[in-house]
Amino acid sequence: MAAEEVAGPRATDARRVVLVTGANSGIGLALCERILSEDNQIHLCMACRNMQKAEAAKSELQLSHPGADISLLKIDVGNINSVIQAAQEIRQRYQHVDYLYLNAGIMLNPHFSLKAFLSSLLSRKVFTMFQTGEGLLTQEDWLTDDGLQQVFMTNVFGHFLLIRNLEPVLGQAGCTSQVVWTSSSNARKSAFNLTDYQHSQGQESYSSSKYATDLLNVGLNKHYNSKGLFSSVVCPGLVLTNLTYGIFPPVLWTLITPIMWLIRVFMNSFTLSPYNGTEALVWLFTQKPESLDPMVKYLSCTSGFGNNYVTSCKMDVDVETAEIFYQELLKLEGKMKEKSDVTGDHS
Numbered sequence: 001m002a003a004e005e006v007a008g009p010r011a012t013d014a015r016r017v018v019l020v021t022g023a024n025s026g027i028g029l030a031l032c033e034r035i036l037s038e039d040n041q042i043h044l045c046m047a048c049r050n051m052q053k054a055e056a057a058k059s060e061l062q063l064s065h066p067g068a069d070i071s072l073l074k075i076d077v078g079n080i081n082s083v084i085q086a087a088q089e090i091r092q093r094y095q096h097v098d099y100l101y102l103n104a105g106i107m108l109n110p111h112f113s114l115k116a117f118l119s120s121l122l123s124r125k126v127f128t129m130f131q132t133g134e135g136l137l138t139q140e141d142w143l144t145d146d147g148l149q150q151v152f153m154t155n156v157f158g159h160f161l162l163i164r165n166l167e168p169v170l171g172q173a174g175c176t177s178q179v180v181w182t183s184s185s186n187a188r189k190s191a192f193n194l195t196d197y198q199h200s201q202g203q204e205s206y207s208s209s210k211y212a213t214d215l216l217n218v219g220l221n222k223h224y225n226s227k228g229l230f231s232s233v234v235c236p237g238l239v240l241t242n243l244t245y246g247i248f249p250p251v252l253w254t255l256i257t258p259i260m261w262l263i264r265v266f267m268n269s270f271t272l273s274p275y276n277g278t279e280a281l282v283w284l285f286t287q288k289p290e291s292l293d294p295m296v297k298y299l300s301c302t303s304g305f306g307n308n309y310v311t312s313c314k315m316d317v318d319v320e321t322a323e324i325f326y327q328e329l330l331k332l333e334g335k336m337k338e339k340s341d342v343t344g345d346h347s
């Protein structure tokens with residue numbers, strides 16, 4: 001599809017530009033809906049890989065928010081050329097991007113361990129297990145056409161490249177930009193290894209990639225705050241979406257919903273609906289980025305009565321590791337650029 005067909009009107013300087021990746025379903029779509037309810041004067045750019053799904057999501061939003069200023073952008077964050085082309089398109093469309101929600105994410109072929117679940121259920125780890133899913137899931141992963149691990153590319157590096165290629169429209173003098181990562185309570189230090197940061201060796205690529213976003217958040221703040229770019233990390237809790245439908249089929253999730261409501265009385269991380277899961281993402285939209293702590297994660301929470309609120313918790317991240325990882329990503333960016341220069345692959 002030609003870019004003109006999907007692009008909306010050029011956003012005027014007065015409108016704040018909000019760009020959301022993975023905006024056509026789940027948490028991304030609910031976020032778009034809630035941000036439009038918060039401020040219907042924004043220009044919303046829905047960045048998606050599947051334009052048919054994106055069109056359907058846009059129509060849904062325009063039904064609930066007639067007159068909303070929404071445009072679509074094609075991006076596959078799992079493909080380097082697509083990210084570079086999308087960034088070029090964004091730079092042409094907008095003078096400034098105010099909010100960049102890095103939400104697109106995948107968990108490839110998850111396997112649930114019933115044995116681990118039952119043994120954790122009877123142990124003191126039960127709360128941690130329900131909050132983080134620790135020890136319950138393993139996943140597969142494979143290589144992208146660019147030769148990188150798919151989960152790392154999609155959840156981390158594609159978004160990193162997007163930021164790097166959007167530098168001219170992010171954070172100008174007197175006009176800050178806010179980057180918000182949809183991370184996860186499943187992010188775990190022990191699943192991440194600096195010497196194998198793409199997680200080619202293990203079976204917890206999702207957990208590793210989400211820990212990588214937490215590290216990257218710290219690195220980005222260190223290198224970009226002085227340029228007016230601020231980064232934050234959010235955990236939406238457990239939300240029933242296409243991602244979790246890869247773990248159990250929708251019908252099974254529906255059957256255990258009453259049990260999950262019961263668990264929610266003790267566990268505020270069972271947000272369950274995409275609407276609830278976006279609470280912290282929407283809260284960040286209303287905050288001054290300079291006032292946020294780069295070392296904390298913001299958590300969407302839902303009480304047993306179904307009330308939403310936001311809490312924060314310190315990230316399990318040290319500044320030195322974050323810096324080494326940031327430098328590794330810069331090196332990888334250079335390597336991939338060199339490779340495309342040599343092969344002449346600029347498609």
Ligand SMILES: NC(=O)C1=CN([C@@H]2O[C@H](COP(=O)(O)OP(=O)(O)OC[C@H]3O[C@@H](n4cnc5c(N)ncnc54)[C@H](OP(=O)(O)O)[C@@H]3O)[C@@H](O)[C@H]2O)C=CC1
Pocket residue numbers: 021022023024025026027028047048049050053075076077078079103104105106154182183184185235236237238239240241242243244
């Ligand atoms: N559900 C949960 O319990 C939790 C989810 N998260 C995170 O929330 C984020 C949103 O996931 P969620 O809403 O749950 O799941 P969904 O599968 O509903 O949404 C994921 C979105 O990302 C898009 N996407 C996936 N791969 C790419 C790609 N290569 N390029 C562009 N877009 C892509 C999907 O597009 P398409 O429709 O084309 O596949 C979809 O729009 C993810 O980062 C996930 O890790 C974090 C914590 C908990």
Ligand SMILES: CC(C)CCC[C@@H](C)[C@H]1CC[C@H]2C3=C(CC[C@]12C)[C@@]1(C)CCC(=O)C[C@@H]1CC3
Pocket residue numbers: 112117129130131132133136137183184185186237238244247256259260263
């Ligand atoms: C009776 C049921 C509530 C049992 C469900 C057990 C597990 C399938 C879930 C318990 C904690 C969940 C969880 C996730 C997936 C499903 C569980 C493991 C996530 C890993 C999904 C993606 C994330 O980003 C974080 C979630 C943490 C909690």
